[in-house]
Amino acid sequence: MHNNTPKRVLIVGCGYVGMALGRHLASDGHVVFGLRRSQAGHEAMEAAGIRPVMGDITRADDLRQLPGPFNWVVNLVSSSRGGTTEYRDVYVGGMRNLMKAVAGDDLQKFVYTSSTSVYSQCDGSTVDENSSVVAQSETSQSLIDAEMQLLQAVPESQFPAVTLRASGIYGPGRGHLFRQFIAGEAHRIGDSSRWLNMIHRDDLVGAIVAALERGVPGERYNATDDCPVTELEFFEWLVRELGMPMPAVGGADIVSRRKRALTSKRVLNGKLRAIGWQLRYPSYREGYAEDVKRALDRLESRP
Numbered sequence: 130m131h132n133n134t135p136k137r138v139l140i141v142g143c144g145y146v147g148m149a150l151g152r153h154l155a156s157d158g159h160v161v162f163g164l165r166r167s168q169a170g171h172e173a174m175e176a177a178g179i180r181p182v183m184g185d186i187t188r189a190d191d192l193r194q195l196p197g198p199f200n201w202v203v204n205l206v207s208s209s210r211g212g213t214t215e216y217r218d219v220y221v222g223g224m225r226n227l228m229k230a231v232a233g234d235d236l237q238k239f240v241y242t243s244s245t246s247v248y249s250q251c252d253g254s255t256v257d258e259n260s261s262v263v264a265q266s267e268t269s270q271s272l273i274d275a276e277m278q279l280l281q282a283v284p285e286s287q288f289p290a291v292t293l294r295a296s297g298i299y300g301p302g303r304g305h306l307f308r309q310f311i312a313g314e315a316h317r318i319g320d321s322s323r324w325l326n327m328i329h330r331d332d333l334v335g336a337i338v339a340a341l342e343r344g345v346p347g348e349r350y351n352a353t354d355d356c357p358v359t360e361l362e363f364f365e366w367l368v369r370e371l372g373m374p375m376p377a378v379g380g381a382d383i384v385s386r387r388k389r390a391l392t393s394k395r396v397l398n399g400k401l402r403a404i405g406w407q408l409r410y411p412s413y414r415e416g417y418a419e420d421v422k423r424a425l426d427r428l429e430s431r432p
């Protein structure tokens with residue numbers, strides 16, 4: 130149990146990360162609500178101690194029915210489907226609706242998970258929260274605008290917002306490149322020298338809790354592990370661990386199919402560490418250990 134008064138928490142977009150966060154907060158004694166558009170996941174939410182709420186943040190009317198007030202709000206909505214218009218509706222319009230719906234004296238912290246894709250650096254340089262952000266695509270422009278909207282509300286209306294910029298999320302059942310590799314469908318991009326930045330789902334949960342408890346309103350924090358890795362090094366590690374072949378170099382279509390632009394940078398996490406965040410999985414090696422073991426068992430049991 131935590132030492133402080135239990136909070137009323139709203140997790141908006143209670144999906145992959147939200148579910149793990151909700152389970153953690155509920156087991157810590159907080160009263161947790163999880164919002165999503167569909168019934169999907171309601172049973173799993175209840176099993177995790179989360180109270181399901183149905184609603185779409187792009188519809189202001191839906192949010193008038195929220196069982197507030199809330200002390201902590203976490204916006205984890207993700208626009209997995211649709212094009213750039215839907216993306217903007219969810220990240221910018223949805224955020225505006227949500228901010229209006231939850232503002233008030235009871236609100237102590239509002240955490241938003243943006244993305245390290247707002248850093249457009251392609252030269253392998255190290256980036257921290259003071260590095261420049263330049264939109265490379267309409268989707269990253271939406272992420273930047275969502276952040277700006279929040280940042281402006283901090284001095285204007287004392288809105289207690291903290292932004293986390295998460296790198297590539299992986300964990301049980303997730304991890305795009307890893308799963309492509311296992312399926313024999315991964316491709317190398319060029320000479321594979323681009324840097325990848327990752328965070329295990331459970332460490333992102335820890336980052337969100339740190340931001341809720343100790344994040345400073347108006348600040349942005351990178352949420353990523355200690356170990357940026359080049360694509361080549363990552364594949365070489367998988368080849369060694371699993372005894373599978375090195376993926377072939379992909380064509381131009383592999384790059385053009387991506388929603389977000391390809392960048393190459395090494396993201397630093399010192400600012401989040403400075404507020405007491407501790408990593409359980411400092412690198413992909415520890416984070417993927419269980420998955421690697423399971424994949425090896427499957428490979429070995431093949432006739």
Ligand SMILES: NC(=O)c1ccc[n+]([C@@H]2O[C@H](COP(=O)([O-])OP(=O)(O)OC[C@H]3O[C@@H](n4cnc5c(N)ncnc54)[C@H](OP(=O)(O)O)[C@@H]3O)[C@@H](O)[C@H]2O)c1
Nearest residue numbers: 142143144145146165166167185186205206207244297298
């Ligand atoms: N994946 C990455 O590597 C990555 C990297 C950086 C940052 N992020 C950010 O991290 C956060 C968490 O990601 P995740 O992987 O947990 O996402 P996820 O599993 O896709 O979950 C997102 C949830 O949002 C709900 N949702 C979508 N649109 C909604 C709307 N209009 N109103 C209400 N709920 C809505 C979805 O449920 P319904 O469909 O039932 O509504 C789903 O449960 C997101 O903000 C994402 O942008 C992700």
